[in-house]
Amino acid sequence: MSPAGVRDRLDVSIKQKSYRAASGDQLQVLGELAFSLAGGEVAALVGPSGCGKTTLLRIIAGLDDDFEGNVALPAHGMLGMVFQEPRLLPWRTVEQNVRLAAPKATDAGLDTLFQTLGLAAHRDHYPGELSLGLARRVALARAFAVEPDLLLLDEPFVSLDDALAARLRDELAELVNSRPVTTLLVTHNVEEAIGLADRLLLLSLSPARVLADVAVTRPRTLRTPQEIAVIREEIARRINQAYL
């Protein structure tokens, strides 16, 4: 998939990460934690709210370097990230927002991307004129337009209604299928994780460690609701064991 000699793995090895709380106490958020993603692999970090998922993602994105451990990004380390909020520039149009992040994107590439995400009619709109669902699509388009070596998604569908979230998940799956990219998805929604990822990394309560590493071998497009339900049961069982 990638030319020989170019590393395309993501290696994460964290010893620990703590915050200094306002009271002066040290608060440990991440415990000892290590995993690797092969090139093109899609993994989901699943864990309860507040367990440190976002902190971990910020460390991998290079936004937080106050931790003990190591992160080795794949290849050139070009990142595409979808934050919990769309984080668009309100004073630039949809198309400008995407182009500013991805100056090398071609017209044809953007056309396809906007088409896939249903944004073709909104290219010249400002973010303030978009619904949250559309704004999240723009954030997805921006992350894909840079043709990243690593795609980071932080709860990208949170606070959307179920139907819309499901549609966006399908669109995301379509994008990942059309252009394989090493992807790390953070979510507390197990179903979402099973629907999208090849691998599920279950995180413990804070300070977070990896509790289990569950592979989902069937290709995304062939997963039936029954299979998803089975995996879901399995994960629920593991989570209950760990958290109770």
Place this chain on the structure above:
Amino acid sequence: MGARLISLILLIAAWYAGSQLAGARLLPEPQAVALAIVDEARSGALAFNLGATLARVAVAFTLAMTLGSVIGLAMGRSRLADRLGDPWLIVLLNLPALVIIVLAYVWAGLTETAAIAAVALNKLPIATVTVREGARSLDRALDEMAQVFRMGAWARMRHVVLPQLAPYLAAAARSGLSLVWKIVLIVELLGRPNGVGFEIGVAFQLFDVTRILAYALAFVAVMLAIETFLVQPLERHVARWRPRPA
């Protein structure tokens, strides 16, 4: 528009009534001032003096805004710069304009450089404080987005930082323009051989209220034109992305 016009007519009527009460020597009638403006314009003196003052305003304003923005941005972004710059800022903010002007003339002589430096120095701390306020309220989330997507320094400045600073820059420019031209007049009165301030100084010695009003109003008209045809369209352009109230 109608209300503005009525208000303006009322102002001129009040002026007229006042001149009838106080007498033409203290407050000349509006038409006398209008005639004086025309006279000065015919002789070329009006254009010459307005031009001299406007040039000083332009240079001092540009200098103060540029330096103020750079320093304000640095102080808003860096704690160290803020700590280092703050005492200077407080001193400058509280130094009366007149003191700065007199000292500039004493130290650098009655020169153009001293005049412009004095005006710019008077405006600088206010521009700095305003822009610092804007820099402190910059959105961390957008900063992180720019960092993750590896936007270059220039792109970040132009597309992420400056649009957020725009309202603060506009506020600084607005208040700055009116402040600068008032101080330029004092500088001209005290140590320049031309300009609106110089003419007003001469008129003061001759007790020529008509000429004082003629120059003051002519310059107000110029500033109003700048506000209407330059500042406001620029503001509208910068705010074009804001959803308009229905």
